[in-house]
Amino acid sequence: MSDHSNVVGFVWHNSLVGKFVTLAVAVALLILGTQAFINYQSQKNTSLSNIINQSEMLGSFIVSITPEAILSYDYDALNNYMEEVNKGEDIVYAVIFNPDGKALTSYIDRRNSIIAEKMRNTKTLMLEKVIKDLNSNKDIIQQSFPIFFQNRLLGDFKVGVSKSRIEKELQSKLINQIVINFIFTTLLGAGIFTVFRHYTMKPILQLIQGAKRIAAGILDKKVEIKSSDELGHLGDVFNQMMDKLKTSIEDKDEALVTVKELNLYLEERVMDRTKELKGVNEQLEKLAMNDSLTGLPNRFSIQNRLNNLFIEAKRDNSIFTVVMMDLDRFKDINDTLGHDCGDQLLIEVGLRLKDILRPSDILGRLGGDEFAILLADTDEINAKTVANKIQSALEPSFYLSDMAFSISASIGIATYPQHGTTTSTILKSADVAMYYAKQNKLEYCIYNPGADRNTPDRLSLMGELRQAIHENQLELFYQPEVDIASSRIIGVEALVRWNHPERGFIPPDDFIPMAEQSGLIRPLTYWVINSAIRQREKWHEMGIDILISINLSMHNLNDADFAPQLEMMLQNTTVPVEYFEFEVTESSIMDNPDHVVEVMDKLNMLNVSFAVDDFGTGYSSLSLLKKLPVHKLKIDKSFIMDMETDSDDAAIVHSVIDMAHILGLKVIAEGVENGTVLKLLASLDCDLVQGYHISRPLAAKLITPLLEHGSWDASNPNSGSVHSLR
Ligand code: C2E
Ligand code: CA
Numbered sequence: 120m121s122d123h124s125n126v127v128g129f130v131w132h133n134s135l136v137g138k139f140v141t142l143a144v145a146v147a148l149l150i151l152g153t154q155a156f157i158n159y160q161s162q163k164n165t166s167l168s169n170i171i172n173q174s175e176m177l178g179s180f181i182v183s184i185t186p187e188a189i190l191s192y193d194y195d196a197l198n199n200y201m202e203e204v205n206k207g208e209d210i211v212y213a214v215i216f217n218p219d220g221k222a223l224t225s226y227i228d229r230r231n232s233i234i235a236e237k238m239r240n241t242k243t244l245m246l247e248k249v250i251k252d253l254n255s256n257k258d259i260i261q262q263s264f265p266i267f268f269q270n271r272l273l274g275d276f277k278v279g280v281s282k283s284r285i286e287k288e289l290q291s292k293l294i295n296q297i298v299i300n301f302i303f304t305t306l307l308g309a310g311i312f313t314v315f316r317h318y319t320m321k322p323i324l325q326l327i328q329g330a331k332r333i334a335a336g337i338l339d340k341k342v343e344i345k346s347s348d349e350l351g352h353l354g355d356v357f358n359q360m361m362d363k364l365k366t367s368i369e370d371k372d373e374a375l376v377t378v379k380e381l382n383l384y385l386e387e388r389v390m391d392r393t394k395e396l397k398g399v400n401e402q403l404e405k406l407a408m409n410d411s412l413t414g415l416p417n418r419f420s421i422q423n424r425l426n427n428l429f430i431e432a433k434r435d436n437s438i439f440t441v442v443m444m445d446l447d448r449f450k451d452i453n454d455t456l457g458h459d460c461g462d463q464l465l466i467e468v469g470l471r472l473k474d475i476l477r478p479s480d481i482l483g484r485l486g487g488d489e490f491a492i493l494l495a496d497t498d499e500i501n502a503k504t505v506a507n508k509i510q511s512a513l514e515p516s517f518y519l520s521d522m523a524f525s526i527s528a529s530i531g532i533a534t535y536p537q538h539g540t541t542t543s544t545i546l547k548s549a550d551v552a553m554y555y556a557k558q559n560k561l562e563y564c565i566y567n568p569g570a571d572r573n574t575p576d577r578l579s580l581m582g583e584l585r586q587a588i589h590e591n592q593l594e595l596f597y598q599p600e601v602d603i604a605s606s607r608i609i610g611v612e613a614l615v616r617w618n619h620p621e622r623g624f625i626p627p628d629d630f631i632p633m634a635e636q637s638g639l640i641r642p643l644t645y646w647v648i649n650s651a652i653r654q655r656e657k658w659h660e661m662g663i664d665i666l667i668s669i670n671l672s673m674h675n676l677n678d679a680d681f682a683p684q685l686e687m688m689l690q691n692t693t694v695p696v697e698y699f700e701f702e703v704t705e706s707s708i709m710d711n712p713d714h715v716v717e718v719m720d721k722l723n724m725l726n727v728s729f730a731v732d733d734f735g736t737g738y739s740s741l742s743l744l745k746k747l748p749v750h751k752l753k754i755d756k757s758f759i760m761d762m763e764t765d766s767d768d769a770a771i772v773h774s775v776i777d778m779a780h781i782l783g784l785k786v787i788a789e790g791v792e793n794g795t796v797l798k799l800l801a802s803l804d805c806d807l808v809q810g811y812h813i814s815r816p817l818a819a820k821l822i823t824p825l826l827e828h829g830s831w832d833a834s835n836p837n838s839g840s841v842h843s844l845r
């Protein structure tokens with residue numbers, strides 16, 4: 120339907136103007152009609168009473184003048200009187216009867232239709248009869264006036280007056296009135312129609328057309344209503360509304376364009392990032408395979424090659440040997456001459472070893488001063504020869520800072536299949552053998568299963584540790600974790616300390632591995648968690664609300680009892696579980712990733728959160744990290760401590776931070792020993808730091824004032840470390 124058809128061809132009863140005009144005309148007709156009818160009625164009443172008055176006056180007149188004529192039988196006079204009566208327009212008859220009812224004189228209007236009809240019907244000229252009959256006629260008003268003379272009744276004057284002339288007159292007047300009224304209302308209706316249509320309907324139709332244009336998306340044609348009434352106002356408001364709509368649609372279109380552009384930009388960024396990440400991953404992989412200092416295969420690479428050796432040996436039914444070696448007194452050289460000299464020594468050692476080995480032998484650096492040599496198709500007898508060759512290669516002095524140093528090494532030997540059938544067991548066997556060699560100052564030692572656990576030293580130490588757990592010889596130290604941006608202490612890491620009554624302080628690195636091997640790690644971890652919870656409660660009461668990080672060993676995650684025990688312990692404290700965090704080292708995760716994911720997911724249901732500890736040493740993959748319910752990565756201190764001097768380490772730290780942020784993880788750097796490293800980390804967007812530069816691990820009593828203060832004073836580093844025992 121077009122706009123035009125709607126405007127012109129409107130249906131009367133469906134249009135506003137039709138309804139309005141019909142109503143107005145109906146009301147006018149009703150009012151005027153009622154008024155005409157009332158007029159008619161009142162005029163009729165007045166005329167009738169006039170007629171009656173006139174005939175009464177006539178009666179009185181006749182009654183007063185006729186007695187003489189009656190008494191003198193003067194019929195002429197009586198007839199003359201009747202002649203007079205005859206002049207009355209509406210009088211249809213007038214008769215004077217004598218007392219016997221005989222007419223003395225009479226006048227009768229034979230032209231009157233009623234009289235004429237009566238006469239025709241009665242077929243007689245008997246006036247008495249005719250007049251009697253007329254009694255019942257409603258159109259004729261009859262009156263009679265007795266004529267007395269000195270109280271003697273002389274006769275009766277009867278007069279009949281017709282109402283019909285007046286009624287006819289009034290009726291034609293009424294009809295005239297009705298016709299005039301009708302013409303008036305028609306004109307009125309037409310007038311209202313014209314005015315209403317022009318002043319009301321036109322603007323309304325304009326508004327309808329405007330609304331239709333909006334519906335069709337045309338927003339620039341305004342509605343023009345030139346009027347100051349409500350419709351004019353409505354038109355203005357309508358136009359304003361249209362303007363608003365137009366701008367908001369334009370804004371929306373603009374926003375859509377911006378969103379599209381942003382999306383494109385984002386996609387490009389994501390593609391760039393993915394490319395970058397790929398590059399970083401490739402770089403990491405390269406770095407991951409080789410030790411950046413010596414260029415030798417690193418622990419990860421050695422583990423890989425060991426895996427291959429296992430596959431080959433199992434397939435070919437062959438044997439192979441792992442030789443593990445670490446330098447004696449390396450720590451002293453490092454501490455007294457500095458890292459640079461230590462590094463130089465390690466490079467030299469690597470070169471000398473390479474020199475005496477065959478090309479098929481695989482030499483790698485496991486970390487620190489630990490080296491491993493994989494000898495394919497070699498039994499322990501031949502491995503002894505290699506061990507001897509190593510010792511002789513190390514005999515000549517090393518020159519560091521223009522000083523000569525003689526260095527010795529401890530060597531452990533383990534052979535497949537008798538000393539281990541998996542990568543970790545054979546490495547552990549070689550490690551135990553090396554440990555034994557060092558303890559006993561032997562040049563080398565072949566793994567002896569009997570000598571492993573049952574060396575008296577180990578046995579007694581483990582017995583003492585069991586006792587220490589029960590007798591509270593252990594103590595937790597706490598090292599603050601600081602938010603770089605705000606300098607606030609957001610948490611502490613709980614680190615166990617053993618103060619042996621006779622042997623003195625034993626560092627955790629010396630008893631934790633043993634506790635792990637002997638199974639004592641279970642009660643030890645429960646003791647640590649329990650003590651940390653009690654300490655955390657004390658701080659909670661003092662209004663100190665910080666995160667507490669607790670170290671877990673792989674053995675804890677393998678323990679089916681661990682989750683229920685932990686749940687019980689966390690239920691028995693008023694401290695919300697969100698304030699506890701558990702650290703698991705990356706390498707222990709990598710030992711059995713699928714299992715760890717499963718256990719962590721289970722513990723995650725208790726709302727327990729996890730951090731990956733010593734990150735960078737275990738060579739985990741991005742995809743694995745995504746699977747783990749961890750929220751924090753703790754970059755291993757070996758990278759942090761060296762990043763100032765080693766650009767490879769700095770690059771690794773940089774990409775780890777970037778990668779962690781992309782995965783939505785927080786990054787903490789441990790081992791921050793000076794302000795330069797701290798600044799470097801801040802520039803790389805690292806979130807948190809921990810290290811001697813901020814504070815050494817401290818006993819609860821000593822760290823509490825620091826926590827009460829809440830933030831770390833960068834201008835006064837090491838403020839908390841003066842009282843440290845380590
Ligand atoms: P971790 O978990 O990597 O702990 C950090 C170690 O780095 C601590 O050594 C800490 O004192 C040390 N450290 C912190 N800042 C610096 C720094 O700036 N420079 C240097 N050079 N070192 C710094 P700590 O206390 O001797 O602990 C050694 C390891 O023993 C821990 O390494 C952890 O693996 C284990 N450990 C300690 N307490 C527990 C425990 O309660 N449970 C378990 N399972 N392991 C523990
Ligand atoms: Ca830790």
Ligand code: CA
Nearest residue numbers: 732733755789
């Ligand atoms: Ca660590």
